[in-house]
Amino acid sequence: MSSDGSPQADDTNKLFRVVELYCGIGGCAAALQATSGDPARGHSRATTQTIAAIDINRGALNVYAYNYPHPTFPALLEFLRLERLRRWDAHLWWMSPPCQPFTQRGHQRDLDDPRTKTFLAVIDHIAAVRPRYVALENVPPFRESRVRRHLIETLEESGYTSLHECLLCPSDFGIPNRRQRYYLVAGRGPLLPFPTPRHRSRPLATYLDSASSPDLEVDPELIERYGHSLHLVRANDPDAVTHCFTSAYGRSPVRSGSYLEHATGVRRFSPGEILRLLGFPPSYQLPPDLPLANAWRLVGNSLSITPVQSVLAAIPELAGLETQK
Ligand SMILES: C[S@@+](CC[C@H](N)C(=O)[O-])C[C@H]1O[C@@H](n2cnc3c(N)ncnc32)[C@H](O)[C@@H]1O
Structure with missing residues (x-):
């Protein structure tokens, strides 16, 4: 890989390349840390490589970089150059865009909230670059939002033929914490069904x-x-x-x-x-x-890793991620 994260000729076929948008402290990187396919489900191991982790919050990026060697980029995503995203040539774009436009506390102004602008720009980027897979996490009210409708329409028009959505909570997995979130995975090829949550209670x-x-x-x-x-x-x-x-x-x-x-x-x-x-x-x-x-x-802004692993396991190259510990 080159210093700006773009793939070199000899690694383009071996690695499953991931770009983390709105990466925060690296919840997605933590979820992918366990990656190794599930031979039982007929899938060979995919080695993931996070080629870029982008966020505007330098404090979050410092924590990210304290834990992971992946290249981090402090940037406003709405101003990220399309050329750069194309050059990274990632298989998966993971994103946790700001949720305030959809929460009660944030007055649920949805498309009319200026804080949505960044994500609308990212939706345009998806249509322009068309990564093989797109996955997203947000708060449950996102499911009823106009932004979600716009995202789905854009994905469909851009050739994403498979799309899964769900609400998951860590308590579904026996974890003593509630954090119900909306998840979406879209692919330009087939996806696997979401695995059933495996309940492993720990007090x-x-x-x-x-x-x-x-x-x-x-x-x-x-x-x-x-x-x-x-x-x-x-x-x-x-x-x-x-x-x-x-x-x-x-x-x-x-x-x-x-x-x-x-x-x-x-x-x-x-x-x-x-x-x-x-x-x-x-x-x-x-x-x-x-x-x-x-x-x-x-940490309050971050992700619950187990549901994210379960959602990402719908991507054939990441199948079995949810069984890793
Ligand atoms: C819900 S948090 C996601 C946190 C992340 N999933 C994690 O594991 O820590 C949203 C993130 O988006 C970042 N953000 C908000 N607006 C942004 C923008 N316009 N460009 C880039 N990052 C932005 C925030 O700094 C925050 O870290």
């Missing part, structure tokens, strides 16, 4: 740090003030399921994630615990100098 206690930091403790005044609006879980409850941790965790006391009740009080979940609940591998680490507030913001 919340097994995701927790062995020792907790005093920084995580919650001020009793906050507990008094917000009382029943806080979602509390206990480590010794085998059925405990945490709520979705959002980028507002640590800033916004309610509807941004769960709290852990313990013998002497209540604490927040650490970014490391949230990464574990999201399914990031143990090898994934946050830089030690990353401030706690930034870490919560970045």
Whole structure:
């Protein structure tokens, strides 16, 4: 591969090349880390190569680069030159575009939200470059959006003959965390059916740090003030399921994630615990100098790895990804 990520003549036929758009801290890279086909489903191993990971947030890219050697590019995707995307010649474009235009908190302005502009430009890029596969993650209301309708029409007009969509939550896989998301995979050739989620329960206690930091403790005044609006879980409850941790965790006391009740009080979940609940591998680490507030913001924006693996396993070259650990 050359220094700008474009393939060289001798690697174009061997590798399954991936471009991560809106890559954040690398949820897709973490999902692909386990790639190896599923011989049982009749598919040989595909070696993936992430040739470019693009995001406008340099803090997120720093965390990405701390974990993965893939080339990162700080850029506004709406200004990324088509020529560059063509040269990368990726098989798969993975994307997690901003979700605010579709959330209640973001007022669900959909196509009329200026924050949608970047993704509309990316949809134009798809039509122009036509990568073999496109895959996307977003919040559930995206499914009813005008942007989704525009995306589907564009994919159909651009020769994408296979298209799968679903809503998946990590709790469908037995993970004690809720984060229901919309997923789409489209291909210019056949796709495999989405695999059925494999339910492997592991209690919340097994995701927790062995020792907790005093920084995580919650001020009793906050507990008094917000009382029943806080979602509390206990480590010794085998059925405990945490709520979705959002980028507002640590800033916004309610509807941004769960709290852990313990013998002497209540604490927040650490970014490391949230990464574990999201399914990031143990090898994934946050830089030690990353401030706690930034870490919560970045991990709250990221992906639940197990559902992403399940969705990507519909791509024949990535079949079996969901069975990897
Ligand atoms: C929902 S987050 C995706 C996070 C990612 N899936 C991960 O694993 O961390 C959306 C990302 O899009 C980035 N972003 C927003 N607008 C952008 C733009 N116009 N160009 C490039 N990146 C953008 C944000 O910085 C953020 O990291």
